[in-house]
Amino acid sequence: MIKDERLNRMEAYINAQQYVSVDELVERFHVSKATVRRDLDRLNEQGAICLVRGGARKKGGIERELLYTEKLGRNREEKVRICQFASTLIEEGQTIFLDTGVTSREMIPFLAEMRNVHVVTDDIWIATHLATNADIKVTVPGGDIRRGFYTIKGSETESFLARLYVDIAFISIDAIELEFGCSITNNDEVLIKQQMISHSKKTVMIADHSKFETVASWKVCPLGDIDLFITGAELSEPIANRYERCSITIHTV
Amino acid sequence: MIKDERLNRMEAYINAQQYVSVDELVERFHVSKATVRRDLDRLNEQGAICLVRGGARKKGGIERELLYTEKLGRNREEKVRICQFASTLIEEGQTIFLDTGVTSREMIPFLAEMRNVHVVTDDIWIATHLATNADIKVTVPGGDIRRGFYTIKGSETESFLARLYVDIAFISIDAIELEFGCSITNNDEVLIKQQMISHSKKTVMIADHSKFETVASWKVCPLGDIDLFITGAELSEPIANRYERCSITIHTV
DNA sequence: GAATATATGATTAAAGATGAACGGTTAAAT
């Protein structure tokens, strides 16, 4: 086994077991005590575990896992704010559609705190994480997986969503512009997004401020189709005002 | 094998395995250490993988979850053997169904090395991992997620699978017994498994030896419905023979 | 077909990782 792999597994093992002795690790990883100690030292330096006499102990809290995701993606902190507000719109007993995308992922922790909510999502990454962490009903449409993006797509997806009507559709988008409306780079998802926009009591767009005043290849809908845009306070005042003047509702958080 | 193909496969293999040593790659691709290193360097430059001492690691966060199950799962090594053999049954251009379950998960690395194969699975954990690691077409049925098990189920799933016919269905099961046949503990999945068994040219059961000679609550099908059972060599000779005498085909690995 | 570029495998020195041994330290048992 590669050293790096051993370190990773050791960390995972310690986290799973709460506490492990050096001898136990020697057995499990087939290395000498000296090496185990060196490994534990290293994990300790990284702040991954807690050294104790005779072995190591799991470090309390989730701070490390957060570090991972924190690095992922631009404007993550803004996305969290957007989703926090978005989640307050959801009421007990409602069915919501959660569109695929990295912004939508930030909804997971807030959905995890809810109970009587039914989430339909075309993102298997989100579905998988909701299935693990949340105690709510999760449904996915059928279809083909778009590699790397975890998106379910295709005719099967479209016919599934055609039969679905939800209370709120949370849609994410690549570009927002007054003239061209909402647009995305991938043609495959146009029909799906359109369907969810028309098959929902309320359509909410979750998009960080960088999406405004840009245009992508494929038009999804005019801005008027969206009931509410949620974006970060980073969106400049003049731009926001210009949209408001065209009767577009933007909520900045 | 030409260089470009080797690089592609190497990348897929590393992504599927999480960690791979230089020696392992030397074995697998029949090239020298020097070449493997050069290949890894190149993949690293492209940002496709992550170099570590002794080999390479999948880029991005290591799937901790996989590492957990790897250690915690019973008979994992046997399951790997079973899946390795099972994967050899798949031919170029075929569509296969891969049933939900921990055994099925071990198919992922072998599927990751294939190209022209279409996988349909009712397990979003498997779908997510194939979407990340493998370069093959993946399809999921629509339906509700069974919490903690990552299984897609419900009437939507059933109607989807009713419209599907595959070359090989790889089914996993909780219990196998001569009289009662194949059975599972969860009623929800009975119909789905039945549908896949009848809607496939060939039905292959992947089950570790501990499943034999046990009975679970819900009958799925008689043993005769299964074309081939694959299990570990741990299955005792007398038991295997008894099944063979009843015209049940068991392949032990 | 010759010249050039690219790919591969062998060799080797330097860096890194490992395991054993030893002495000092700590914690528990008496």
Add this chain to the structure above:
DNA sequence: ATTTAACCGTTCATCTTTAATCATATATTC
């Protein structure tokens, strides 16, 4: 308080991995 056993850190010899160089083989280009 003393003893005892386990634990920890250090040092050093050994083995593994890496990176660089060179020679050979294979493709490409003109």
